[in-house]
Amino acid sequence: MNRFGTVVIGGGQAGLVMGYHLKRRGEDFVILEGHPRIGDSWRRRYDSLRLFSPPRYASLPGLPIPVDDCPTRDEMGDYLEQYAAHFELPVRAGVRVTRVSRDAEGFRVETDEGEYLADQVIVAGGSHAVPQRPAFASELDPAIRQLHSLEYRNPEQLADGTVLVVGAANSGTDIALEAVKTHRTLLAGRHPGQVPVDIDSGRGRMMLPIVMFVFRHVLTRRTPMGRKALAEREGHGVTLVRNKLADLDAAGVVATSRIESVRDGQPVTAEGDILPDVGTVVWCTGSGPDHSFLDLPVFEGGRVRHERGVATGEPGLMFLGLEFQFAVASGTIQGLDRDARYLLRQLRQNTVRSASRPVTVDRR
Known part of the structure; x- marks a missing residue:
């Protein structure tokens, strides 16, 4: 033993x-x-x-x-x-x-x-x-290829047709920016907010110590601000750090609202719009x-x-x-x-x- x-x-x-x-x-x-x-x-x-x-x-x-x-x-x-x-x-x-x-x-x-x-x-x-997907994912047409962000490696995994990336936080925007180079790409989900500066720039590097201090010492379970952040974190994507809305727009990524259901095997938005011609869905919906x-x-x-x-x-x-x-x-x-x-x-x-x-x- x-x-x-x-x-x-x-x-x-x-x-x-x-x-x-x-x-x-x-x-x-x-x-x-x-x-x-x-x-x-x-x-x-x-x-x-x-x-x-x-x-x-x-x-x-x-x-x-x-x-x-x-x-x-x-x-x-x-x-x-x-x-x-x-x-x-x-x-x-x-x-x-x-x-x-x-x-x-x-x-x-x-x-x-x-x-x-x-x-x-x-x-x-x-x-x-553990990949997290919505329960209705199993209702999608079997012809639609489904990947979770934990399973995604590169664009070679994407099927022909439109790519639908569900989840607009950091992994989702990374994958959408990569997929749009070879496929029409839709990005579904609420925009989670973004860091206001380019983190790879000189200004971004100057601000980083301040951000890290806040993450370590201000937003904790001991502070009112930290407890509020913890409560608001549930169900919301993490703020975009490197990618920006302008980057997505410039690359040609098309934003759409949340995917809330499936109809006749096709994904349906919160407004009830059916998204046709989707060949691949990449679920960037979190993991546990x-x-x-x-x-x-x-x-x-x-x-x-x-x-x-x-x-x-x-x-x-x-x-x-x-x-x-x-x-x-x-x-x-x-x-x-x-x-x-x-x-x-x-x-x-x-x-x-x-x-x-x-x-x-x-x-x-």
Whole structure:
């Protein structure tokens, strides 16, 4: 049996940041990563993906990312792999967690390659693992190709005919701007607002520290402004950061209203207009966490109950990288370090099993 003080589930940026701090404190831990290779969660996104953050804000603690500008998806994936190697973090890649439960010995973590016992479990992955589509998506004509933004890679996947991108936030506008180069493209959804400056310009770079400060320290669960932002965030797309309405108009992307139903196999707008000749629908309608492996009483309304990442009523179970875990920044690279430090302090209070119990550690 593999026994560790802490099992970290997820070897993406959240899991690696947690591992960095656990190792610095000399903790006994292991990181389980379901993908075959560290960084694959980035490499599996669409080909043209580019982060909004320059190196200063795209780096994890202790090691700057070796790029000169906002990293691409592959540069970010490779950096995570380098980060784990640089700090010699105990990551076991290709190990998929199937169930987490509790018994007299502590937490039992079942995987497709055996079981682990742990005093603490930190879930640090899968926050955007489950594609979300409207229920009526299944009513579309089978001849219409459907992709979710998590499945989209490049325009070669698009069928002949009009491309309908549903969801006008960052991923949706990225994909629409790419699709319109080869297809007539419609972009459906409410405009979520946009950053008023070009983030890649000198002025944008000057404003970035202010924006990051607001995301980290102003828009938090402790402030009235932050709690209001959290309430308004439900059901609304994230503000456009790099793309602008003018960019979409200039490229020839046609804006349309929300898609609310299907009639005779075709998508229908909120005004009741049927959109003909659609060959592909790309659903950029969000994604949710995959916590289906947690066989523990921590759910309420389909979501985990937690206080700043510490599971309510389940000592020793924690989360890192959740959307608005503490602040707007929590679900981004910029917020992970602070949230990980907070969880590290909470580990001392864990009473799942006696510290005097002898521990046999598998050091494979």
